[in-house]
Amino acid sequence: MGKNSIEHDHIPASCRERKAKRATTAAVAGTFVEYYDFSVYGYVAATLATVFFPGQDPAVGLLSTILIFGSAFVVRPLGAIFFGRIGDRKGRRVSLIACITCMGAAAGLTGLLPGYAQIGIWAPILLLILRLLQGFSTGAEFGGAITYIREWAPPRRRAFYISFASAAGNVGKALAAGTTALVASLMPSEAMLNWGWRIPFLLAVPLGILVLVLRLRVEDSPEFIANNRARDHAHRPVRDLFATHRAALAKSILIAVVQNIGTYIGTVFVAVYLSSVLGFSKATSSTIVLVAVLLAAGLIVAAGQLGTRLGGKRLLLWSYSAYIVLILPSFLLMNQGSIGLAILGLALSMVPYALCQAGTHTTVPELFPVDVRHTAVAFAYSIGAIIGGGGGPYLATWLIDATGSPLIPAFMLVIAGALGMIVVSLTVRPTSPNEAHIHTNPHPARPADTASTEAGSR
Template sequence: MTSLPTTVEDPGGTGNEPASSAAAPTTPLTGPAHSRPRRAAMAAAAGTAIEYYEFGVYSYLAVIIGPHFFPGDDPTAALLATLAVFGSAFLMRPLGGIVLGRLGDRVGRKPVLILTVVGMGSATAAVGLLPTAETIGVAAPVALLLVRLAQGFFAGGEVTGSATYLAEAAPHGKRGFFGSFTPVGVALGGGTAALVAGVTTTVLDERQLDAYGWRIPFLLSLPLIALALIARNRLEDSETFLAKKSEKATAKAPLTEVLTEHRAAVLKVTLLAIGSNCGYWVGLIFMNIYLTTDLGYSKSSTFWIMGGISLFVACLMPVCGGLSDRWGRKRLITVGFAGYAVLVVPAMLVMGLGSFPLAVAAMVVLALPMPIVQSVTYPTYAEMFPTRVRYTGLSFSFNIGTIIGGGLSPYLATWLIATTGDLLAPGYLLMAASVMALLTLRTVRESSRTELL
């Protein structure tokens, strides 16, 4: 196996500077140069896993925790209220992206990535400590909402900071491969959430689960924080960012610059992010609700299947990311979104036949576009913005897309089924998002072989 290059080309220059202007970082870097991208990939995946572990646990346990915070005789109303609070966290993501993105573009990537993982993990653990409506009445859903808003704020700078850092830390010609470790964290976090939910619902009976068991998966975020902190504390800031900082070329008002000089990139990333998030939240996370609540399959069995599929998807992501370095980003992303559009309705029809093995097979088929879309879009997003505003631009636009494609889609899918009575309505939602992403992709330039600005 050949080693990675021990020198990294400076992709941050404009092409007019002297060759030596960004050759040396302003602070000494430790450790073998060839190991830095690998450490960066592992640290990025660890932090992103915490974010999606939290969002996954909440989604998987929504049916169980709903009555604790929204008691009533109508389980559908409780589920919708729980999903509405779930979506509220996404509303805070753009604000978190603006604040944390500015810090990342002005101060550095590493300190913000440490802050986000601590903030998200602490808020997740807090959910497991909240008193319920039976104890404090209406204050319980208010407390849940406040914790979710805090989670959303910190999440607004997590996955985008990870994508930013990996794009800048990757060796030339390998941004797709190393950039895929951001969505690897997404898949591992969601898969771990499903497996933890599966273990919890299998080991505990209904009474235990209702009394205290639902809290356990949230509290397990505490050891995950420690692991992520150990990994991220070993990182150095990217040489690309340090070069810009040494040249005093960082943006003084990153958001203003993004909205005045990079509006086209903001729009493209937003629309693509709607499609990719809808693929994740409808194509995987919502299908847990669909299989258990709408089709009546076993909760614990469904959790195990979702966890296994997520881990399977995570293994494929570096392969897809590496292929995008060789074959191009646009070609693979097109295949992924087209796969969603073609597969989702037939897969849901098979799930509704009443056979759990067939439902599992359909879920595996529906998940096949996910490693392509998730692994290749993240480096593509990062490549659309220059280094001086990359963190802010990516955070702002991606999080707007995440509100629509991620925060609203589980609620909207549940509401569509309840309103229309058509169990295939979520599939039409994913098809529409995929077609929109495909049309947007036609306006995106191929960036797999270009230098970062």
């Protein structure tokens, strides 16, 4: 294939590496804050139900609050297209700046929002609007971040650099859980209801400003800049994506669905599972999940390092094999009624989860050329989040109730692993870490687009 990557010979290697690390830091910090902002709502949902739906039955109020929480998923594909188009036309950096500004503003305004007692029906309406705004920005943040990191990182270390974004998301969720738990433990319930719930949201403002400063100080990715200069035709990333890269988009969505089933069943639904199905207290369940999520952050980075040796496809196949082999034993351990065994079981399930996170986020960006990469990656992840993240926990809850089997989530994860193995084995071209960047040659003849289309059709 010749020389396939964009090599900036006039930039010393040491200088480029420093810039790559700064760019990665800016992207990772934003992902951390984005996941924190997005997750806080869920951890204070019970309090929000009382503040914004005080006249309803407590159960109905909580369901209304959760419905607003879920509404953010619906608009994620719209945000992916909107911000992804900006990223593919104006630059990854511009899109990432816009995403973090939108998310930080929405979270901060939520923390300042009057309750139902102050403004009546407008309170839940405004809460819904701000939650939709959060979902809109989340639709493109992570896809934009890993696209930006991928285009800056040294080709042989892309999996490792990208893994920090995945790990940061877990740490962000953990901070959201820890912050809300700390605030609730330090003040009376009445104070928490009156104003304490606002603190985690308002913390998003200084965090967002810090990330904004970091992102304003970095350059756009060298691949995007070179491709933009070489472009000799009108650039319509959304149209080009759906017209030319449908096969690659379809397989990316399927890979993202499997990854999101693992994420939302393995790190979100499992908290409800431990308390509602297995009988652990809510505090104990939250603690077990918090420990597992923090462990997963470290495992994801280790999996990224492994990916630099294996390549994205083999890393994904390893992760799917691990789901098939390890998940049932991990859930059997959790079902023994012991806190220690529950921690051990959930920790075991974090191994395939971490491998899948690193493998997915390394593989999917390689399926698309520079022209449409931001839009494509963000859109695929958004659809995957709706199907796997929104549908997975709901289906697990329904099946447990219908069958009475506490192992339903394990069976679902095994099936997801088998589905992922079939999709990746049959449709994704094997790549080594050394050739994983073949789709980005920006010369006017545009062999990169041809290569990507061919790879996406295999």
